[in-house]
Structures are given as C-alpha cells and as structure tokens.
Amino acid sequence: MRQYIKSIVELNDNPKSRVFAYIVQVLILVSIISFSYETVPDLEPGTRKILRAIEVFCVIVFTLEYLLRIYCSDKKSAFIFSFYGIIDFLAILPFYLALGIDLRSLRALRFLRLFRIFKLMRYNRALAHFSRAINRAKEEILLFLFVTLILIYFSAVGIYYFENAAQPEHFSSIFDSLWWAIITLTTVGYGDVYPITVGGKVFTFFILMIGLGIVAIPTGIISSALTKSVDKKEED
Structure with missing residues (x-):
C-alpha cells in the first residue's frame, strides 16, 4: 500500500x-x-x-x-x-x-x-529547473548577499559623513542613511532622499555605478546555473 x-x-x-x-x-x-x-x-x-x-x-x-x-x-x-x-x-x-x-x-x-x-x-518542470538552479548557485548567491550588505553599510556611512551637516533631518544617523543606501544601490531612486553637497553627489555617482553591477550580478549567476540545470536534464 x-x-x-x-x-x-x-x-x-x-x-x-x-x-x-x-x-x-x-x-x-x-x-x-x-x-x-x-x-x-x-x-x-x-x-x-x-x-x-x-x-x-x-x-x-x-x-x-x-x-x-x-x-x-x-x-x-x-x-x-x-x-x-x-x-x-x-x-x-x-x-x-x-x-x-x-x-x-x-x-x-x-x-x-x-x-x-x-x-x-x-x-512544473520549468519551475523545477529554476529551483535546481537556485540550489546550484546558493553559495554564490549567499556570497553576493553578504557583499551587498557590506556595500549597503559602507554607502550609509559614506553618505552620512557627506550629508549629515547639510541635511540633518534626512541623514541624522547611519541608521537613517541606510534607507538612502538601499534605494540607491538597488537603483530604485525614489527621490525622497538625495544628496545636495558636491561630495555627496560625487559619492552617489560611484555608488550608482556599483549599484548597476549589483543588479546584474545575481541575474548572471542564476542564468548560468539555470543553463547548467537544463543541460544536465537533457543529458539525463
């Protein structure tokens, strides 16, 4: 039975x-x-x-x-x-x-x-392939998330020192600055909090460039793992 x-x-x-x-x-x-x-x-x-x-x-x-x-x-x-x-x-x-x-x-x-x-x-076979791809790339994804958290904190600290004196209402502490760091690194850019000092604007430019890479990296990791998963399934 x-x-x-x-x-x-x-x-x-x-x-x-x-x-x-x-x-x-x-x-x-x-x-x-x-x-x-x-x-x-x-x-x-x-x-x-x-x-x-x-x-x-x-x-x-x-x-x-x-x-x-x-x-x-x-x-x-x-x-x-x-x-x-x-x-x-x-x-x-x-x-x-x-x-x-x-x-x-x-x-x-x-x-x-x-x-x-x-x-x-x-x-669903397609979703199963995606699940296997995530499982294959879990170490790379965890490493990426760890590095991203470090960059978010680094960005929050940097913008705090550049903008705290000019905008204490938005950047009163590193914790308040984390919101700006997250929306900037993810390239969302709501526009509710933005730098007004020259140093803050230059710093934001570099953070935005890094953010573009952060958006692209997980896509490449998952795409590579997904391709390997499909190829292995076809070989089986």
Missing part, C-alpha cells in the same frame, strides 16, 4: 500520478484566486461562505497530501525539513492557527497562504 500511494503522490511517469498532480495544481490556483477575491470589499455573506468552503476543502486536500508525503517518505525527518516539506507545511499552517482566532489580530497569517504558490514548483 505504501509503495502504491508513493507511486501516485510522488511524480512518476504514470497516469494516476499525473492526474493527482493536475488536481493539486488546480486546487492551488483556485486557493490563490479565492484568497485574492476575499480582499474585495463589501462581499455578500453568501459569497464569503462559498470562499470559506473552498478554503476548507483546499486545506483538507493539502493536509492529506502533506501527511501522505510524510507517510511515503523513506526519510521522514528529511522530507519534513526539506524545501518542499516546509512549503507544504506553511501552505496549511495559517488555516489551523486561525481556527477560533479573530483574524483581525493575526492578519499576517493570511500572507502565509501565498506559500501555496511555491507548491507549484513541484509540479
């Missing part, structure tokens, strides 16, 4: 497994649409009941899927703490946490329902 369930729940090349995968994918999309529709103001009570019924049904299916995957897993703890295991758990967690609780005080729990989107990665 365990092997039979495993052949259906896990993605194998058989009709029953594909039907199971399609059903879960449809329910994920239905759940996401339902979640979005709940935010429409002035919904009729009957409509809210229907949306609630859809949510309960989807959660029941997702819960059964999660429990079946644990049951079929050769190493149960490894699955529970794996990427997909955590995503499956987070997809159903808000529902059970919210039982009997006024969601007005726990609105952030509703946000966790968006983790159901990531469940689609298990069933």
